[in-house]
Amino acid sequence: EDQVTQSPEALRLQEGESSSLNCSYTVSGLRGLFWYRQDPGKGPEFLFTLYSAGEEKEKERLKATLTKKESFLHITAPKPEDSATYLCAVQAGTNAGKSTFGDGTTLTVKP
Amino acid sequence: NAGVMQNPRHLVRRRGQEARLRCSPMKGHSHVYWYRQLPEEGLKFMVYLQKENIIDESGMPKERFSAEFPKEGPSILRIQQVVRGDSAAYFCASSPGTGLTEAFFGQGTRLTVV
Numbered sequence: 001e002d003q004v005t006q007s008p009e010a011l012r013l014q015e016g017e018s019s020s021l022n023c024s025y026t027v028s029g030l031r032g033l034f035w036y037r038q039d040p041g042k043g044p045e046f047l048f049t050l051y052s053a054g055e056e057k058e059k060e061r062l063k064a065t066l067t068k069k070e071s072f073l074h075i076t077a078p079k080p081e082d083s084a085t086y087l088c089a090v091q092a093g094t095n096a097g098k099s100t101f102g103d104g105t106t107l108t109v110k111p
Numbered sequence: 112n113a114g115v116m117q118n119p120r121h122l123v124r125r126r127g128q129e130a131r132l133r134c135s136p137m138k139g140h141s142h143v144y145w146y147r148q149l150p151e152e153g154l155k156f157m158v159y160l161q162k163e164n165i166i167d168e169s170g171m172p173k174e175r176f177s178a179e180f181p182k183e184g185p186s187i188l189r190i191q192q193v194v195r196g197d198s199a200a201y202f203c204a205s206s207p208g209t210g211l212t213e214a215f216f217g218q219g220t221r222l223t224v225v
Contacts, residue, residue, distance in 0.1 A: 087153070
């Protein structure tokens, strides 16, 4: 069974204080890993797809990286508007279309 | 270009009633996925549908839950004889095709069973 574990569960940062969120996964035949952002009361918003170890993607203050066992979401000089829950998900094997999600990391950035 | 549309946004049902949740995918998307998010938990896969076909329903509870995606109209997630444990946020996502593609989510339907 595919498993995704995100850490920490919650992270509080001061504005401008860079940090990283971790997503560890155990799957049989990773096809891709996704990062989403979810604001309270809303649906997940797609951020990145990573396909293979060594790949990196960037968007504004966010950078996602992938190894064979985990992915990191690096947040550089965060702002209060980056406060949200960040979700990691994987698609693996022959489970076309089915994503397995982690429980998320709730990020709070204080001004 | 409208995104994934779900309705209603909020639904209150008494125990034993039926709940019907609707999802219209993004234009050009023919694949629909339903996920459930219980309070303080992550998203759990329920079912994957294409037009008139259920592709993967491995996450659906065996009883009371059903889903369809007809040739015309929205996808429907139906919960019969709701119980308090069904209270959750139900999210629909859509994607344009098979293979590895990111899915785009709707805003969800928050079901409360009283």
